[in-house]
Amino acid sequence: MKTLILNCSPVRDGATAFICALAAEVMSERGEVRSVCINDYSFSFCRGCRSCHLTGKCVMSDGVDKLMAELDEADRILFVSPSYWADVPGQFKAFIDRCTPWSNTHEPHASLRGGKLSYSIVLRTGGGMKECERLISTIEHYCGHLEITPSGSLALCSVDGKAAAEARSEEIISFCRGML
């Protein structure tokens, strides 16, 4: 079982990164874990040209191909995302837009290996759960169109920085153990 953990935050040493590292520790008890950060990849915005609707391919070739190769290698993917303005960070949203060649909304489309599962952990500074639900919905909507089965989520409100994430370690560990 290969797990990919994607830090959807551009911050490599913040609260999101802490959660990714803790999740990697727990999940490496059973199988191979690879952790990457959205900022490890350099790619352009989707141009909205819709060529991929006809060809199943993007007219651009860049870091998106590398990150998609990581997704393809994995049997399950854990997305860890902070809220930026009540949704996923722009860097991750830009990646989602560029995955349109893989979307099952048009034929032909590119496909990942079948049978993948996805999980999400979302975090925010504010206290309301509704905003977390919006992030989970963005991630699960994306997974649905790539035929990756959403299989669980954890929402962490009132997290502002690494120390606050550390204080939630038990919840995070228990969620990750549930994925084993």
Ligand SMILES: Cc1cc2nc3c(=O)[nH]c(=O)nc-3n(C[C@H](O)[C@H](O)[C@H](O)COP(=O)(O)O)c2cc1C
């Ligand atoms: C640009 C930006 C926008 C943010 N927008 C929100 C928001 O809309 N709602 C919220 O609750 N927290 C918001 N936050 C706070 C982050 O979700 C929170 O601090 C999170 O722990 C950051 O994770 P990080 O340490 O990995 O960067 C925002 C933070 C940044 C940098």
